[in-house]
Amino acid sequence: MSDSQDILSLATAWRSAGEQVAIATVTETWGSSPRPAGSQLAVTVSGKMAGSVSGGCIEGAVAEAAMKTIANGVPQLLDFGITDERAWEVGLACGGKLKVFVEKLA
Amino acid sequence: MTPELLAELTAARAAKRPVVMATRLPGGEQMLLPAEGVDAELAAAAQRALDRDESGTVKIGNADWFLHAYNPPMRLIVVGAVHISQALVPMAAQMGLSVVVVDPRRSFATEERFPNVTIMTDWTDEAIEALAPDVRTAVVTLTHDPKLDDPALDIALKSPAFYIGSLGSRRTHARRLDRLREMGHSEETLARIKGPVGLDIGAVTAPEIALSILAEFVAARRNAKLFAREAKAG
Numbered sequence A: 001m002s003d004s005q006d007i008l009s010l011a012t013a014w015r016s017a018g019e020q021v022a023i024a025t026v027t028e029t030w031g032s033s034p035r036p037a038g039s040q041l042a043v044t045v046s047g048k049m050a051g052s053v054s055g056g057c058i059e060g061a062v063a064e065a066a067m068k069t070i071a072n073g074v075p076q077l078l079d080f081g082i083t084d085e086r087a088w089e090v091g092l093a094c095g096g097k098l099k100v101f102v103e104k105l106a
Numbered sequence B: 001m002t003p004e005l006l007a008e009l010t011a012a013r014a015a016k017r018p019v020v021m022a023t024r025l026p027g028g029e030q031m032l033l034p035a036e037g038v039d040a041e042l043a044a045a046a047q048r049a050l051d052r053d054e055s056g057t058v059k060i061g062n063a064d065w066f067l068h069a070y071n072p073p074m075r076l077i078v079v080g081a082v083h084i085s086q087a088l089v090p091m092a093a094q095m096g097l098s099v100v101v102v103d104p105r106r107s108f109a110t111e112e113r114f115p116n117v118t119i120m121t122d123w124t125d126e127a128i129e130a131l132a133p134d135v136r137t138a139v140v141t142l143t144h145d146p147k148l149d150d151p152a153l154d155i156a157l158k159s160p161a162f163y164i165g166s167l168g169s170r171r172t173h174a175r176r177l178d179r180l181r182e183m184g185h186s187e188e189t190l191a192r193i194k195g196p197v198g199l200d201i202g203a204v205t206a207p208e209i210a211l212s213i214l215a216e217f218v219a220a221r222r223n224a225k226l227f228a229r230e231a232k233a234g
Helices: A002-016 A059-072 A084-090 B003-014 B040-052 B083-094 B124-131 B146-157 B170-182 B206-221 B225-233
Strands: A021-030 A040-044 A049-051 A076-080 A097-104 B019-025 B030-033 B056-060 B063-070 B075-079 B098-102 B118-120 B137-141 B163-166
Touching: A002 A021, A002 A040, A002 A049, A002 B003, A021 A059, A021 B019, A021 B056, A021 B063, A040 A059, A059 A076, A059 A097, A097 B019, B003 B019, B003 B030, B003 B063, B019 B040, B030 B040, B040 B056, B040 B063, B075 B083, B075 B124, B075 B146, B083 B098, B083 B206, B098 B124, B118 B124, B124 B137, B124 B146, B137 B146, B137 B206, B146 B163, B146 B170, B163 B206
Parallel strands: B075 B098, B075 B137, B098 B118, B137 B163
Antiparallel strands: A021 A040, A021 A097, A040 A049, A076 A097, B019 B030, B019 B063, B056 B063
16 A cells, blocks of 8 residues: 555655664454554654554554564564453554564664 | 665665565565566465555465565546646545646646646547556546547546546536447446546535545445445446
8 A cells, every 4th residue: 555655665764864763564454453454654763653553552562562673683573452351451442453563674 | 674675665666566575474584576486376476465455464385474565556647637636636645646637728737736746738538548547547537628528538438447537417427428428438338437426425615526536436446335335226
């Protein structure tokens, strides 16, 4: 989708400007996840953020994980919302379930 | 993502070439498809992702691959550099569409009225022919002047454009269909034209009409149930 393409352009521009950037991408969804596979969130160490991987529920947790990936260069595959109860805990009020791949923009 | 792959992806997008970024999960090994010497099953899955314009994870053998489809932006060809178009064009751009405005009347088709958008001032049939609408293209005629709209519709109907809409009241549209019929278009072909254009949301102002057109565009591209119902009723 074009909106995820825009996130990538923006992330590339940030990278070119010397920022340390990670990109998180929704790779799989189940149930009522708000954003489809392919949706992206870009974050920088300096605290810039663009795009989304949910309706705002898990962006904080993803951004935190992204800092680790930026630091050690190792990509991560994150799971969110295993059950409805847990979905509430991690902030997925919709009860959806999704996987998010986090990678560093080298 | 390595700088090399990012550069390749950026170049493909700039050239409006459909590509798939394939990422092996969870490790993150990546490649850009299509490419030579790739597993046939993976290549076929990547092509399906592009055809459906849908990213997702697939299992190939024992491996999970995330296939991120990067299709070029969908196109919206707007015939008529009119007031409604001035509302429609920026809204369509906001949706990520690649927009072209066609109007041979140079007093309408000015950069001042349509900043940052491709403008063509050729006669409308020649323009549509040159733009060669494909299955990811929508054509909307908004001049409600038969000598501008009809030639554009004539060419659009001969193309695989997935959405064709035409502004005008029911009476105007009925007369338009008569003229296109005389030009040799079948009933089945004519049924492709959404007319009056746009979802019936009671739109009055130019931005409201633009919204109704884009809503119908979205419904068409996403195969919304709304269309299924309409098809049944009709």
